[in-house]
Amino acid sequence: MAMMPLPTGLGGSAPGRKRGPDEMTRLPLRIxxxxxxxxxxxxxxxxxxxxxxxxxxxxxxxxxxxxxxxxxxxxxxxxxxxxxxxxxxxxxxxxxxxxxxxxxxxxxxxxxxxxxxxxxxxxxxxxxxxxxxxxxxxxxxxxxxxxxxxxxxxxxxxxxxxxxxxxxxxxxxxxxxRKETSVLYNLVHGFAGIGPYHGRRWQTIADTLKDPLLLERAGVVLGLLAGGVLFGMAVKRRIRMPGADRSAAYMSQAAAGFRFLVLNSAPLLIPVVLLLGYMWAARGVEWLGSAYGQLLWLLLGYVVALVLIPVLIHRVSLYARAVLEQELPVRALDIRLACIATLLALWVLEVQILGPEETYQTTQLLARNVLASLIIIGLLEFAFFLKRVPGIPRTGNLIRALSIGLLLLSLILEWAGYRGMSRFLWGGLAFTALVLAGYYLLEHLLRDFYNGIDHGEQPWQVRFRRFLSVGENEPVPGLIWLRLLSVVLLWTVLIVLFLKIWGASDSTMDSLFSMARDGFWFGETQIVPANVLIGILVFTALLMLFRWVRDNLNQKYLSDSRMDSGAREALVTIISYVGFTIAALAGLSVVGVSFTNIAIVAGALSLGIGFGLQNIVNNFVSGIILLLERPIRTGDWISTGSTEGFVKKISVRSTEVQTFNRADVIVPNSELISAPVTNWTLRNRHGRVIVPVGVAYGSDTELVGRLLEEAAAEVPEVVRDQPDLPVRVFFRSFGDSALDFELRCYILDIWYILDVTSRLHFAIDRKFREHGIEIAFPQRDIHIRSGSPPPGGADDT
CATH class of the missing domain: 1.20.58 (Methane Monooxygenase Hydroxylase; Chain G, domain 1)
Structure with missing residues (x-):
C-alpha cells in the first residue's frame, strides 16, 4: 500500500521555517x-x-x-x-x-x-x-x-x-x-338438534381427512400405515415388560418403563409417526398446523397419554411398595385416568380443531356443556378417590381439598353460563396435573438414566463407561453438568407450561422466548440464556472428549513407549489440565464471556493472590515442579515427617499418600518440595534388611555366623549375585544377656521387606534349632540376704 503524502495542515512544514508556540501545542492533535x-x-x-x-x-x-x-x-x-x-x-x-x-x-x-x-x-x-x-x-x-x-x-x-x-x-x-346462555336454556332449545349436529360434525371430520395429497398417493399412505402396524406388532412380540421385583429399588425401573412404553404404543404410535413424517416432508412445516395435521397430533398425543398413564402408575406403585409399604389400587387409577384423558381428547377435538358450528349454535353449546361437565365430574371423582389412596401427605390432602373446591366452583359457573371462567379453572387444574405428572415421570427417567451411567447397571452403560475409560467406582467426567443442564431445562419447560396454562398471553410467551434467544443486558454485559445452556453442553462434550483422548493415549500409545511411569503420568496430567482449560474457554466463548474482562479480573486478583492466596499458589507451583522433575512418582514408597506410605495420586495442589493402614493422607505439595522426603523407590526397588539376633553365651560364634549366611541364602528375594550388594554378618557386641549378631542383606523389592524379614526369622530359627544354638533372652539373678532385723525392731519391721 503506497503511503499518501502528508498534508501541510497535518504536520508538513516548509524547510527552514520556525514553529511558533501555537503550532507546537497543536502537534499532538496532528499526530x-x-x-x-x-x-x-x-x-x-x-x-x-x-x-x-x-x-x-x-x-x-x-x-x-x-x-x-x-x-x-x-x-x-x-x-x-x-x-x-x-x-x-x-x-x-x-x-x-x-x-x-x-x-x-x-x-x-x-x-x-x-x-x-x-x-x-x-x-x-x-x-x-x-x-x-x-x-x-x-x-x-x-x-x-x-x-x-x-x-x-x-x-x-x-x-x-x-x-x-x-x-x-x-x-x-x-x-x-362474559355470561352466556345457561345449561337449562341450551338443554331446552338445543336438544332437538343433537342428531343433525353430530352428523355435521362427522361430515366435517370426513372432509378434513379428504386431503388431496392423501387421495393422490393413497397407495403410499396405506403402505406406510400397514408397514407401521406390522413393524409395531413385531416390536410388541419381541419386547416384554419385566415383572417388578418387590425387593428392587423403585428408582431402577427406567428400562422397564421404556420397554413398557414401546410394547403398548408401537402398533399405534409408529404408523402415526410415519404418516406425520411423510406429510411433513411432502407439504412442509405449515401443514402440521392445518386441521388434518392437528388431528394426527391429537391422535399421537392421545396414544402416548394412554401408554404413559400405566407407566406413571407403575412407578408410583413401586415407590409406595418400597418406601411406604402400601399397595395402591393400580387398576382403578388406570381406568379413571384413561377416562379423563379420553374426555380431554374429545374436548380438544370439539373446541380446538373442529371449531364453531354456524347452523346449530345452541346444540353446540349444549354439547360443550355436557362434555365440560363430564370432565369436571371425572376430575371430582378422581379427587375424591384419592382420599382412599394410602400414604398421601398432609400437603397433598390440602391441595386435593383446594382442587375439589375449585372444581365445584367451575361446575357451578359452567351451568350458570360463565364458561370462560369455568374453563379457565378446570382447564388449569387438569392440564397442571398433566404437566406435573409428565415432569415427575421424565425427571425420574432422567435420574435413572444418569444413575445408570454413573454405576453401569445395564450392559450398554458398562460399554459406554469402558469406552470413556472410566473405572468401576469413578464418576463420569462432565456428567454433573449434564444433570444440571437437564434440571434447568425441565424447570424452564415446566415454568413456561404453567404460564401458558394459567393465562399467559402469546405476547408474553414471545417475549420470554425472545429473551431466551436474544438475551438481556445486565449493566454492560449481555446474558443470553440459550447460549448459557449451549455453553454448558459444549463444555461437557469437550470434557468427555478430552477424557477419552487422554485415556486412549495413555493406554494404547504411551504404555508401549519407553517412557517411565512418572513421565507418562506427568504428560497425562498436563493433557488433563490443558483439556479442561480448552473446554472451559470454549464453553465461555459460546456463552459470550469477554476474555478481556477475565484478564482484567485476573489482574485485579493478582494483589489478593500475593497476600491471601500465596499458599495455594505455592502448592500449585510445587505441584508443577513435582510433575516436571519427578522426585516422587505414583507408586513410590515415601516418608515425610510422620507420614509414611506409597504415593497414590499426584495433583497440582496436593499429593495423596496411602499409609500401610489404608489411611489416605493429603500432603500439600509445598511440604514435599521444602521438607526432607525419603523415597525408598526413587531409582530402583532394592532395599536392605537388618535382622538383629542374640545367642546365649557359650555358643559357637563361627557357627552362628555361617548359619545366618545360610539362612539368607535360602530366601529367594535376597540379592546374592551382585558383589556391590553382599550378604554380611556382624558380631556387634557382648550384651548383658546375649552375644549380639546382625544379619544385613539386600532384597530385590523393598515392597516385600516385611515378607522377607519374616522368612529370614523362620529360616534362622530353624537353623538354630537344628544345630542346638539357643537364642538368648534377658536373665536376672535375685539374691536374698538373710540376717538380723533392722534397728526399728520386729514390730516396726
Missing amino acids: ALLALAFTLPGWQAAAAQNGGAETFDADVTRQVLDSIEFQFSITSFRDQGWLDEAIRQVSRQRTGILRCVNAREKELASMRETIGPELIERISAKEDRTPEEATIAEQVETLNADVTECKLLLEQSGQLHARLTDLESDLKRARMN
Missing part, C-alpha cells in the same frame, strides 16, 4: 489525526459488517409501527388473531431496535475511547476542518443521529406494545366475565 487517518477505514468496515449482520432498516421499522398503530386506532377492530400477530410484530421490531441502539452506542463509545472525547468536541466545534477531521465529524454525527432515531423508535414501539397488551388483557378479561 492523533494522522493515526486516525489509517484507523477510520477499519471502523467503517466494522460498522458495515455490524450493519449487515443486524440488517436493521429504520424506515421499514417505522412503516411497520405506523401501520399497526393506524389499524389499532380503528375502534371497531378487535380481532384476536390480528392482535396476537400485531404484538408479535411489535416485539420483533423492538428486538431489532434494541440491537440497533446497542450496536451504535458501542461503535460511538469505541470511537470516543480511541480518539478521546476532548478531541471529538474540539473537532465538532471547528468550522475550518481538514479532510480527516471532516470524516471524523461526519462519522460521529451519523452515529449520534442513528442512536437518536433508534431511541425514538424504541419509545414509539414501547408505547404501542403497552397499548396492545392492555387491549389483550381487556379482551381476555371480557371473555372471562
Whole structure:
C-alpha cells in the first residue's frame, strides 16, 4: 500500500521555517489525526459488517409501527388473531431496535475511547476542518443521529406494545366475565338438534381427512400405515415388560418403563409417526398446523397419554411398595385416568380443531356443556378417590381439598353460563396435573438414566463407561453438568407450561422466548440464556472428549513407549489440565464471556493472590515442579515427617499418600518440595534388611555366623549375585544377656521387606534349632540376704 503524502495542515512544514508556540501545542492533535487517518477505514468496515449482520432498516421499522398503530386506532377492530400477530410484530421490531441502539452506542463509545472525547468536541466545534477531521465529524454525527432515531423508535414501539397488551388483557378479561346462555336454556332449545349436529360434525371430520395429497398417493399412505402396524406388532412380540421385583429399588425401573412404553404404543404410535413424517416432508412445516395435521397430533398425543398413564402408575406403585409399604389400587387409577384423558381428547377435538358450528349454535353449546361437565365430574371423582389412596401427605390432602373446591366452583359457573371462567379453572387444574405428572415421570427417567451411567447397571452403560475409560467406582467426567443442564431445562419447560396454562398471553410467551434467544443486558454485559445452556453442553462434550483422548493415549500409545511411569503420568496430567482449560474457554466463548474482562479480573486478583492466596499458589507451583522433575512418582514408597506410605495420586495442589493402614493422607505439595522426603523407590526397588539376633553365651560364634549366611541364602528375594550388594554378618557386641549378631542383606523389592524379614526369622530359627544354638533372652539373678532385723525392731519391721 503506497503511503499518501502528508498534508501541510497535518504536520508538513516548509524547510527552514520556525514553529511558533501555537503550532507546537497543536502537534499532538496532528499526530492523533494522522493515526486516525489509517484507523477510520477499519471502523467503517466494522460498522458495515455490524450493519449487515443486524440488517436493521429504520424506515421499514417505522412503516411497520405506523401501520399497526393506524389499524389499532380503528375502534371497531378487535380481532384476536390480528392482535396476537400485531404484538408479535411489535416485539420483533423492538428486538431489532434494541440491537440497533446497542450496536451504535458501542461503535460511538469505541470511537470516543480511541480518539478521546476532548478531541471529538474540539473537532465538532471547528468550522475550518481538514479532510480527516471532516470524516471524523461526519462519522460521529451519523452515529449520534442513528442512536437518536433508534431511541425514538424504541419509545414509539414501547408505547404501542403497552397499548396492545392492555387491549389483550381487556379482551381476555371480557371473555372471562362474559355470561352466556345457561345449561337449562341450551338443554331446552338445543336438544332437538343433537342428531343433525353430530352428523355435521362427522361430515366435517370426513372432509378434513379428504386431503388431496392423501387421495393422490393413497397407495403410499396405506403402505406406510400397514408397514407401521406390522413393524409395531413385531416390536410388541419381541419386547416384554419385566415383572417388578418387590425387593428392587423403585428408582431402577427406567428400562422397564421404556420397554413398557414401546410394547403398548408401537402398533399405534409408529404408523402415526410415519404418516406425520411423510406429510411433513411432502407439504412442509405449515401443514402440521392445518386441521388434518392437528388431528394426527391429537391422535399421537392421545396414544402416548394412554401408554404413559400405566407407566406413571407403575412407578408410583413401586415407590409406595418400597418406601411406604402400601399397595395402591393400580387398576382403578388406570381406568379413571384413561377416562379423563379420553374426555380431554374429545374436548380438544370439539373446541380446538373442529371449531364453531354456524347452523346449530345452541346444540353446540349444549354439547360443550355436557362434555365440560363430564370432565369436571371425572376430575371430582378422581379427587375424591384419592382420599382412599394410602400414604398421601398432609400437603397433598390440602391441595386435593383446594382442587375439589375449585372444581365445584367451575361446575357451578359452567351451568350458570360463565364458561370462560369455568374453563379457565378446570382447564388449569387438569392440564397442571398433566404437566406435573409428565415432569415427575421424565425427571425420574432422567435420574435413572444418569444413575445408570454413573454405576453401569445395564450392559450398554458398562460399554459406554469402558469406552470413556472410566473405572468401576469413578464418576463420569462432565456428567454433573449434564444433570444440571437437564434440571434447568425441565424447570424452564415446566415454568413456561404453567404460564401458558394459567393465562399467559402469546405476547408474553414471545417475549420470554425472545429473551431466551436474544438475551438481556445486565449493566454492560449481555446474558443470553440459550447460549448459557449451549455453553454448558459444549463444555461437557469437550470434557468427555478430552477424557477419552487422554485415556486412549495413555493406554494404547504411551504404555508401549519407553517412557517411565512418572513421565507418562506427568504428560497425562498436563493433557488433563490443558483439556479442561480448552473446554472451559470454549464453553465461555459460546456463552459470550469477554476474555478481556477475565484478564482484567485476573489482574485485579493478582494483589489478593500475593497476600491471601500465596499458599495455594505455592502448592500449585510445587505441584508443577513435582510433575516436571519427578522426585516422587505414583507408586513410590515415601516418608515425610510422620507420614509414611506409597504415593497414590499426584495433583497440582496436593499429593495423596496411602499409609500401610489404608489411611489416605493429603500432603500439600509445598511440604514435599521444602521438607526432607525419603523415597525408598526413587531409582530402583532394592532395599536392605537388618535382622538383629542374640545367642546365649557359650555358643559357637563361627557357627552362628555361617548359619545366618545360610539362612539368607535360602530366601529367594535376597540379592546374592551382585558383589556391590553382599550378604554380611556382624558380631556387634557382648550384651548383658546375649552375644549380639546382625544379619544385613539386600532384597530385590523393598515392597516385600516385611515378607522377607519374616522368612529370614523362620529360616534362622530353624537353623538354630537344628544345630542346638539357643537364642538368648534377658536373665536376672535375685539374691536374698538373710540376717538380723533392722534397728526399728520386729514390730516396726
